[in-house]
Amino acid sequence: MDSNFTFINGEYIPFGQSSVHVSDLIIQRGYAVFDFFLVRERVPRFLSDHLDRFIHSADLLDLHLSYSKEELAEIVAQLVAKNDIRNSSVKIILTGGPSTDDFTLSTDKSTLIVINKPFEVKWPEAWKNGASLITAKYQREVPEAKTINYIRSVSLSQKLAESGAAEVLYTDRNWVRECSRSNIFYVKDNCIYTPKTKMLAGVTRKRILGLKSYCIQEVDFKINELLAANEVFITSTTKGILPIVKIDSKIISNGKIGVVTNGIKKEIELS
Amino acid sequence: MDSNFTFINGEYIPFGQSSVHVSDLIIQRGYAVFDFFLVRERVPRFLSDHLDRFIHSADLLDLHLSYSKEELAEIVAQLVAKNDIRNSSVKIILTGGPSTDDFTLSTDKSTLIVINKPFEVKWPEAWKNGASLITAKYQREVPEAKTINYIRSVSLSQKLAESGAAEVLYTDRNWVRECSRSNIFYVKDNCIYTPKTKMLAGVTRKRILGLKSYCIQEVDFKINELLAANEVFITSTTKGILPIVKIDSKIISNGKIGVVTNGIKKEIELS
Numbered sequence: 023m024d025s026n027f028t029f030i031n032g033e034y035i036p037f038g039q040s041s042v043h044v045s046d047l048i049i050q051r052g053y054a055v056f057d058f059f060l061v062r063e064r065v066p067r068f069l070s071d072h073l074d075r076f077i078h079s080a081d082l083l084d085l086h087l088s089y090s091k092e093e094l095a096e097i098v099a100q101l102v103a104k105n106d107i108r109n110s111s112v113k114i115i116l117t118g119g120p121s122t123d124d125f126t127l128s129t130d131k132s133t134l135i136v137i138n139k140p141f142e143v144k145w146p147e148a149w150k151n152g153a154s155l156i157t158a159k160y161q162r163e164v165p166e167a168k169t170i171n172y173i174r175s176v177s178l179s180q181k182l183a184e185s186g187a188a189e190v191l192y193t194d195r196n197w198v199r200e201c202s203r204s205n206i207f208y209v210k211d212n213c214i215y216t217p218k219t220k221m222l223a224g225v226t227r228k229r230i231l232g233l234k235s236y237c238i239q240e241v242d243f244k245i246n247e248l249l250a251a252n253e254v255f256i257t258s259t260t261k262g263i264l265p266i267v268k269i270d271s272k273i274i275s276n277g278k279i280g281v282v283t284n285g286i287k288k289e290i291e292l293s
Numbered sequence: 294m295d296s297n298f299t300f301i302n303g304e305y306i307p308f309g310q311s312s313v314h315v316s317d318l319i320i321q322r323g324y325a326v327f328d329f330f331l332v333r334e335r336v337p338r339f340l341s342d343h344l345d346r347f348i349h350s351a352d353l354l355d356l357h358l359s360y361s362k363e364e365l366a367e368i369v370a371q372l373v374a375k376n377d378i379r380n381s382s383v384k385i386i387l388t389g390g391p392s393t394d395d396f397t398l399s400t401d402k403s404t405l406i407v408i409n410k411p412f413e414v415k416w417p418e419a420w421k422n423g424a425s426l427i428t429a430k431y432q433r434e435v436p437e438a439k440t441i442n443y444i445r446s447v448s449l450s451q452k453l454a455e456s457g458a459a460e461v462l463y464t465d466r467n468w469v470r471e472c473s474r475s476n477i478f479y480v481k482d483n484c485i486y487t488p489k490t491k492m493l494a495g496v497t498r499k500r501i502l503g504l505k506s507y508c509i510q511e512v513d514f515k516i517n518e519l520l521a522a523n524e525v526f527i528t529s530t531t532k533g534i535l536p537i538v539k540i541d542s543k544i545i546s547n548g549k550i551g552v553v554t555n556g557i558k559k560e561i562e563l564s
Binding site for chain 2: 028037040041042043044047048049050051052053054083084113115118124125126127135137163164169170171172173174175176177179180183
């Protein structure tokens with residue numbers, strides 16, 4: 023992995039030496055956004071959607087982005103070609119850049135970092151028959167932007183590992199928002215529901231909303247509605263469509279992977 | 294400034310080359326805590342209090358700290374001696390360290406960064422007759438820890454600069470918590486009040502609570518109580534005791550610096 027290169031503000035740096043100066047607002051104030059996508063057989067997946075979201079995240083934080091969408095795509099293409107890894111991931115980060123007083127955001131500075139590493143999608147065997155979630159009370163700040171602030175999520179990583187659950191589901195005064203790194207859906211009486219507001223709009227979520235052959239509604243709902251669902255699943259770039267059969271101690275429906283989930287999974291993963 | 298050194302995990306690095314690897318959780322997930330204090334005439338101010346708070350912040354985020362309080366004090370002393378700056382600031386940062394999956398917190402890794410830079414306390418002339426605050430709805434996450442997550446605060450930095458106000462006051466469903474980088478106090482009928490919960494306990498705040506000659510209460514209160522105060526002031530490491538005479542468009546009392554504020558200011562700043 024140390025032979026791979028990282029793109030940092032126009033330069034290709036060996037991964038082992040890829041670092042950010044301490045005066046950058048990402049270090050001083052956690053001020054940065056990112057996006058993350060897979061590269062399969064050397065081809066970035068859903069690049070356009072990820073770059074659109076990345077640019078939107080940067081806008082929401084008033085970050086200065088000196089590259090157009092086309093230039094970003096070109097940077098990704100060149101980095102992926104240079105590193106020449108069959109299956110990999112790309113993380114693209116935009117920071118507030120160096121700040122003279124370690125606080126004020128500059129209108130014309132930022133740091134663009136593009137990291138490309140080997141990545142093979144692999145699920146734990148235990149998730150084969152459906153995975154479980156644990157819940158935590160939390161509302162992400164600036165929920166529509168993919169900021170680097172995962173303090174709550176990382177804090178819970180030990181508890182998550184011990185529980186064997188796939189993800190932490192965030193609820194805010196009983197409203198269901200999203201998981202820490204996935205979107206959530208439920209199926210009830212042949213319609214599919216997913217939260218509409220105060221969460222990050224995932225790229226896999228967007229693809230599901232585009233399926234014409236299903237009844238799908240974006241609507242905010244509470245945890246009791248989710249627990250009474252016929253089927254539940256979560257979606258993310260690395261997890262694809264992951265069936266959920268248990269939330270905390272509550273078994274969803276009969277505890278088996280449902281037919282609608284399986285249908286969606288087939289349509290999305292074959293596309 | 295580039296001739297100064299930074300301490301990073303046991304090494305002294307010239308400031309210009311002081312950087313953090315991109316795999317560190319401070320960059321991947323904004324996962325880190327810090328503290329900040331002044332060094333006047335080469336002597337760190339209230340070092341013990343700042344180190345206590347730093348260690349408490351690290352605990353709250355389950356961060357691995359491989360140095361004792363005494364060792365941290367020794368690192369600070371050596372760095373300050375080495376850089377030999379008359380008046381300076383010290384920022385001490387503890388990160389989640391490198392993570393193999395860019396997410397999971399290691400139980401035995403972290404990065405300790407100590408930055409020492411020239412720093413002269415200087416207030417804008419406009420604050421001489423009392424400063425103003427603007428308000429924003431916000432509740433900090435993990436409010437008792439000094440995490441690096443200042444996304445809300447930095448986002449507001451442009452608005453703050455344009456307003457000429459000294460600070461942003463955070464309120465959550467009308468409860469007054471703290472300013473973005475200061476604590477808040479008000480005086481009413483010769484008693485002093487400051488919020489008790491869901492905020493960072495400042496070192497200057499602690500010193501005021503220790504003054505025996507005043508009636509001082511830690512108690513949560515709402516914004517309407519603050520606006521009806523006789524006097525308001527904020528406290529921080531760099532601002533000391535800063536009188537506040539206006540909050541948004543509301544003038545506090547007669548718009549002049551009050552006698553209790555002046556008394557407290559004298560006691561604290563001479564001590």
